[in-house]
Amino acid sequence: MQKLTIGNCQFNSRLFLGTGKFGSPQRMEEAVLASGTELVTVAMKRIDFETETDSLLAHLHHPHINLLPNTSGVRNAKEAVFAAQLAREALETNLVKLEIHPDPKYLLPDPIETLKATEELAKLGFIVLPYIHADPVLCKRLEEAGTAAVMPLGSPIGSNKGLKTFDFLEIIIEQSNVPVIIDAGIGAPSHAAKAMEMGADAVLVNTAIAVAGNPVQMASAFKLAVEAGRMAYEAKLSKAIKGAIASSPLTEFLYDDL
Amino acid sequence: MMTFKEHFDRYNWDEVASSILLKTEADVEAALAAPRRTLEDFKALISPAAEPYLERMAQISHQTTQKRFGNTIQLFAPMYLSNECNNICTYCGFSFNNKIKRKTLSAAEILQEINEIKKHGFQHILLVTGEANHTVHVDYFLKAIDIIKPHFANISIEVQPLEQDEYKTLHEAGVYSVLVYQETYHKEAYRNYHLKGKKSNFYYRLETPDRIGRAGMHKIGLGVLLGLEDWRTDSFFCALHLDYLQKRYWQTKYSISFPRIRPAEGVDITDHLIKDRELVQLICAYRLLNEDVEISISTRETEKFRNHILKLGTTTISAGSKTNPGGYSVDPDTLEQFEISDERSAAEMATIIEKQGYEPIWKDWDKNFQSNKLFS
Numbered sequence: 001m002q003k004l005t006i007g008n009c010q011f012n013s014r015l016f017l018g019t020g021k022f023g024s025p026q027r028m029e030e031a032v033l034a035s036g037t038e039l040v041t042v043a044m045k046r047i048d049f050e051t052e053t054d055s056l057l058a059h060l061h062h063p064h065i066n067l068l069p070n071t072s073g074v075r076n077a078k079e080a081v082f083a084a085q086l087a088r089e090a091l092e093t094n095l096v097k098l099e100i101h102p103d104p105k106y107l108l109p110d111p112i113e114t115l116k117a118t119e120e121l122a123k124l125g126f127i128v129l130p131y132i133h134a135d136p137v138l139c140k141r142l143e144e145a146g147t148a149a150v151m152p153l154g155s156p157i158g159s160n161k162g163l164k165t166f167d168f169l170e171i172i173i174e175q176s177n178v179p180v181i182i183d184a185g186i187g188a189p190s191h192a193a194k195a196m197e198m199g200a201d202a203v204l205v206n207t208a209i210a211v212a213g214n215p216v217q218m219a220s221a222f223k224l225a226v227e228a229g230r231m232a233y234e235a236k237l238s239k240a241i242k243g244a245i246a247s248s249p250l251t252e253f254l255y256d257d258l
Numbered sequence: 259m260m261t262f263k264e265h266f267d268r269y270n271w272d273e274v275a276s277s278i279l280l281k282t283e284a285d286v287e288a289a290l291a292a293p294r295r296t297l298e299d300f301k302a303l304i305s306p307a308a309e310p311y312l313e314r315m316a317q318i319s320h321q322t323t324q325k326r327f328g329n330t331i332q333l334f335a336p337m338y339l340s341n342e343c344n345n346i347c348t349y350c351g352f353s354f355n356n357k358i359k360r361k362t363l364s365a366a367e368i369l370q371e372i373n374e375i376k377k378h379g380f381q382h383i384l385l386v387t388g389e390a391n392h393t394v395h396v397d398y399f400l401k402a403i404d405i406i407k408p409h410f411a412n413i414s415i416e417v418q419p420l421e422q423d424e425y426k427t428l429h430e431a432g433v434y435s436v437l438v439y440q441e442t443y444h445k446e447a448y449r450n451y452h453l454k455g456k457k458s459n460f461y462y463r464l465e466t467p468d469r470i471g472r473a474g475m476h477k478i479g480l481g482v483l484l485g486l487e488d489w490r491t492d493s494f495f496c497a498l499h500l501d502y503l504q505k506r507y508w509q510t511k512y513s514i515s516f517p518r519i520r521p522a523e524g525v526d527i528t529d530h531l532i533k534d535r536e537l538v539q540l541i542c543a544y545r546l547l548n549e550d551v552e553i554s555i556s557t558r559e560t561e562k563f564r565n566h567i568l569k570l571g572t573t574t575i576s577a578g579s580k581t582n583p584g585g586y587s588v589d590p591d592t593l594e595q596f597e598i599s600d601e602r603s604a605a606e607m608a609t610i611i612e613k614q615g616y617e618p619i620w621k622d623w624d625k626n627f628q629s630n631k632l633f634s
Contacts (some may be wrong), residue, residue, distance in 0.1 A: 021328020023615040048381065048411070048621045071627075075476075075509050079627045086626045102509040105550050158325055211324055 001230050004201055006179055007095065007127035007148045009066060011038045014196065015226040016068070016181065018206025019056065020046070022215060029059035031209055035219035036103060038064050041097050041204070043072045044083050049090050076110075077117035084121055097151070098130040107157045111138050111139065115145060131183055135166035136172050143177055151174065151204065151238035153184035154195065158207045160187025163194055173199045184198030189218075189225030196229025197237060261468055262502050263461055266495070271444055274301075275491040281305035290314060295547050300497050303543035304490045312539055319542035319571040326549050331611045332574045332619045333604065334414070334465030335375050336383035336556075336597065338365050338583040340403055343388025347441075349486065349519060349527050351595050352388045354455065358593045363391055367588045368405050374587040378578055378604040379412040381621040384437070386595075388393040388580075389418035389457060389569040396424045400431055407432045414479070418456065425473035432625055437479030438466045439517065442486040443495035451486055467499065471507030476628075477513055478503060479554070483518030484540075489532045493540055497547060504548075513552035513574065514544055517596075534563055538570060545571035557600045564600050564607075568614055577607035 004011045016025035016039045022028035032040055040060060046056045060067065069087035072082045077100065084096040098121065100114050101107040114130050115138065122212045125146040132138055134152040142150055152172055156160035162185060163169060173180050187191050187208045195203050205222055212218035281302040289299035290311065302308060303315065340362035343352045351358070363371065375383065383406065387394045399417065406413060415428065416437040425436065442448050445460055452458040467615040470478050480500055500512055516537060519527050532540070541553060554574040555567055564575070577600075582592040602610075608618040 022617065023328065023329030024326065024612065024617050045411075045622055045624045045627065046619070047624075073623060074627055083624070083627050086624065104509070104511040119541055160325070207325065207328070 001227065001234060004142070004179060008094070009039075011202070012036075013038045013223070013226070014202040014230055015192070015222055016041065016202055016204040019043075019060070020195060021207060025055045025059040026206040027215055028056075028210070031215040031219040032060065032065065033062070034216045034223070035209070036223045039066045039068050041068045041070045041092075041206075044069050044087050044090075045073045046138035047090070063175065066095070067091055067093060068095050068097050069143065070131075072099045072101075074100055074209045075102040075113075076100065077120065079112070081120055081124075083219070084126055085118075085124075088126070089139050094125060095127045096129065098128055101131075101157075109133060109153070111135060114138075115141055118142050118147050119145040122187055129181065134168035134172060136168060136175055139172050139180075147178060149179040149181055149201070151181045151183040154182050154191065155185030157184040159166065159185050161185050162187055162191040166198075169195070169200070170198060174253075189221045190223055193225040193229035193232075197232050198227055199233055202226075261465055262499060263465055265502055266443070266464060266498070269495070269498070271491060274494055275488055276491045277301060278305050278494060281307045283307050283310070286311050289546070290318070291336045296362065297494070297497060297501060297547070300543055300547040301494055303546055304540055308539060308543070309535075312535065312542070315539065315542040315546060316570050319545040320569050321551050322545055323553075323571045325575065327573050329569060330383065330619045331474055331616050332552075332622055333380065333608070334574065335378070335380040335413075335604070336384045336386050336416075336576055336579050336581065337371055337375060338386045338581055338585060339368070339398075340387040340390065340394045341583050341592065341595065342390035342394060344390050344391070345457040346453040347455075347457060348451050348453065349483065351593055356593075361583045361589065362387075362398075362590055363402075363583050363588065365401065365405055365505055367584060368402055370588050371584065371586045372406060372409050372462055376409055379608075379620050380501075380604065382414070382623070383410045383412070384414040384416055385416075387417045389455065391418065391456070394418075396420065396427060399428060403428070403431045403433065407625060410536045411621045413625075414477070416479070419463055420469070422469040422473050425470050425475055429473055429475050429628075432628060433475070434623060434628070435477030435479060435511070435513070436470045436475050437481075437513070437515065438463070438470070439479075439481040439483060440464060440496065440499070443482065443492050443499075447487045467503055468506075471503055471510055476507075476511060477552075478507070478510055479513035479515055480512065481517060482585060483517050483519065484532045484537070485527060485530050487530055489530065489536065489540065493543075500548065500551065511550075511552065512548075513554050515554045515556065516541065517556065517558060520624070521558045525568055531558070537563075538567065541567065541571050542609070557598045558596060560599045561602060565610055565614075568611060568616065574613075575607065577602065577604040 013036045017037045069115045071083040074080045129149045131151045139150045157165040181202040182195040182200045183204040209218045278301045286308045289302040341352045342360045375499035414435040446617040448460045552573045557579040611618045
């Protein structure tokens, strides 16, 4: 399988994991390891920098695992920039997952503040991965603003509803010059496989693994699904064809003289 | 724009009360089956007709909470700054007419209390006072927050109702959330419980969450003091309030607390006590109505109740609480506002949470997100 490049980072695994909602940091660590992921998001608001060994970070301390700090909890571009700067200072990474969802009910991303923050953070040298609606025009605007990737949602965060935005994701993937990572709503390995088959560069999964009956086993299932989906994409799927193809009644005349 | 007062005044207490009692098992079934539940569904779920459905409600509440909040429970500690109060409230230990020693913590005492609270690992703190506007006012809060902010990730306050610009000032100073309970939405009963002082103004209190919302606060905490009036009707109005606020101040988070009347000095209110079974029903009904509202459980509840309620919709819990100013270290023997039922330490509570497969969360906000300069 091809490696995925975002900014100056390369990834063998195209499955990214969220680290919230697990019942214990040990269980989270086991699931992260089972998933084969090389990029995990961590909520800056959850990390305690005052205690020397923050339990969340201690359990993510593996050489193959990169941290993608996220700005979850902020409500506007200004707070997001504070959070990103805090992340860069504390975790020594330029990567930031920009999450601005001022609506605490469905945690839907604010496109206007997200675009503003992306412009600002890109200028400050961050590698920005913004969480957004599956809005193809916004994706192009973000590209112009200097985003390193786009992370459109499949359906609302934590909903496990799968790729409800399928038609728009297809347009985004078709048009994008930066990696497209499908974030939010992926509730089953089959959803992840579908996303990869359609040409997404990666998927990010959290709730579906963290709240599964057996998170470790579910992490392995997602690993396989993402690999299968990507492999199928690279192998080029044969197109599904509805009905048999008749002879060529519309173009037959071209061959009349032959 | 319509304020909550106008919205509220369209309802009649007695009509709401009887409409809840008229709910049938069929209404409950319909509420349980609904993909999105309405306030009418909430009425069915808190009605006597829902009692046989408690286990099913608990199952749904558990699953819904787990999906939204994961296997986590957020911990916080209350810190009482003052028990001075000019209000006469017939149910409260801090009532003006109670002959108790009054105390408001000084800067040095606040620091001493902080040092003790921090030892237990808390990063979220709730500051509580009575209502004594000449001594415990916004300037006092600002000074207190200045001392407290470097030591905690998240500050909430539960103090007298303030003006919108005062809330704005406090938010800018680092306050994340404001808790203000209506106590009861029954206007006449409210008057009888709140005999004197600023708190006796029912509507000023009722419109407080609007002022907090307009001030841009991150979170608003609502609740009724269960036991003052019929809990079902009171909770309907609280849910109505929540629904109104959530649609209006859509960037704000909300939490519901469930204080219920417990023994306190000079208190004898027993007409409307809510049973454990009913409190579970109420908590589950809130979760079934609203998937994202935070549900907070205090140490008024017993060990057994708290152990079991963790999985039934709870998102937030206090532990090792002291409900008197200076209670942690400065002056442990002053009168408590209410009696604590669960005296287990924060560490003991964390172990209970872990044993149930949940992770105790100590920090879920960063003060730097709210600040104008980094690492202040």
